[in-house]
Amino acid sequence: MNLDSFQFSPGTYLAPAVDWLNANLHPLFALITSVVEAVLSGIEATLLSLPSYMLIAVVMPLAFFLVTIRAAILAGLALGFCLLMGLWDASMQTIALVTVAVAISVLVAFPLGILASRIKAVEAAIRPVLDIMQTVPPWVYLIPAVMIFSLGRVPAIIATIVYGIPPMLRLTTLAFNQVPKDMLELGQAIGASPRSILFKIEIPAAKPTLLVGLNQCILLSLAMVVLAGLVGAGGLGAEVTRGLTRMEMGLGLRAGLAIVAVALLLDRLSRGALQRDRTRATG
Template sequence: MDPDLLQFSPGAYLAPAVDWLNKNFHPFFDAVTKLIEAVLGGIEAVLLYPPPYATIAVAALLAAFFVSVRVSVVTAISLVFCLLAGFWTASMQTLALVTVAVIISVSIAFPLGILASRYKKFEAGIRPVLDIMQTVPPWVYLIPAVMIFSLGRVPAIIATIVYGIPPMLRLTTLAFNQVPKDLLELGHATGTSPRSILFKIEIPSATPTLLVGLNQCILLSLAMVVLAGLVGAGGLGAEVTRGLTRMEMGLGLRAGLSIVAVAILLDRVSRGVLQRRQRPGKAA
């Protein structure tokens, strides 16, 4: 028997499908590209237009006002480190890309996670899909994204969104499944509307696990941004790639630590904002 007959190549079926999408939906993909570029460009312009120390001061003041003084100090230290490491522009580009990617990932994963916690058949149906999404090597997501959107930041953010959805979706489902049944029964017994039960009982009870999901989404998005440097996404990922190709340990280490600083910044601010909303009047 010919060994070739036993081989299976998914690419032989997926490549024509991608070509068909490019041919028939090019205006749509072009519109998506322009929208994402406009959003990223706007955020980067806001972050990069003022002098770096002015941006750091404003960010620290906003963190102190909306979260706490402790988070404000962490914000200032993280941004100052990125500046002193020599990667201010790259750090702001990465911050903009990851922020947009995480917001979109959470916006998709959160409602789907609630649906999965409500309908077990839906949860059972998406579980294999999530398993595959989390098992496939992350750089594989860049291949179809680049084939459709070409090189640049757009395929990077699309791949980052896809890679960030599974952990947030899984942990959202887990969080709502862990809400104490007696609280839900009490809400139904008192005639509380489903909307009020969701926002006043379920979400507050699920917040600790939701924060874990948000943290995982941020970390995985940052990991994907590093790989996205291979497709011309710029930012700190490009600096890590440059350090690797040139075998410059100092460059790669500085860029890697800057990514850590951005990760700490995003995690502490997002965590603090959510905790502050759950406990108004108290510092996170």
């Protein structure tokens, strides 16, 4: 008996589905591409509209007033490093891509996490899906995205969003499950509306865990930057890819360190801003 005849190939069933999507939903995909490109281009144009030194001079005082003096110094060092490495434009492109990807990931994961914390059937249903999403190698997400949206920034950001949703969704569900029941009962006892309980009791109590989820989402999105360079997304990922294909160790190392600088910048600013907000709220 030939066992080869019993082999199962998912591509045999998925390829016709992708062809059907491209044939019947092309206007929708074109609209998504236009919107994503417009948003990314707008953010990039805003970041690149000012000279590099001027943008650093704007970011540092903002980080000082919104976070701490340490965050301001770190912001100056991270952005200055990207400038000195000659990767300013690529760094701004990466910051724009990660910003959009994280924002969309949070907008999708946050309400789903709240829903899962309230309805256990929903949590049980999405748990195996999240397990699969976090087990599948991240570059696999690029395959269907490229087949639907072709090469460029759009499939890269779609794959980044899909990769960033699971940690934020899991930790959002965990955060709301950990809110003390006596606090919820107290809110209900004083006649607070569900909206007031959510915004004034649950979210403040869940903020530390939500902060962890946001940081994980940011770091995992940045982890996709290098892979995104393989499909023409530009930014620092393209520089790493260029260094790899040309065997230029210097270029690849500079781009890799710039990615680390951007990761530290986004992580510390988001963490510091939310922790400072929490301190003010409890102080």
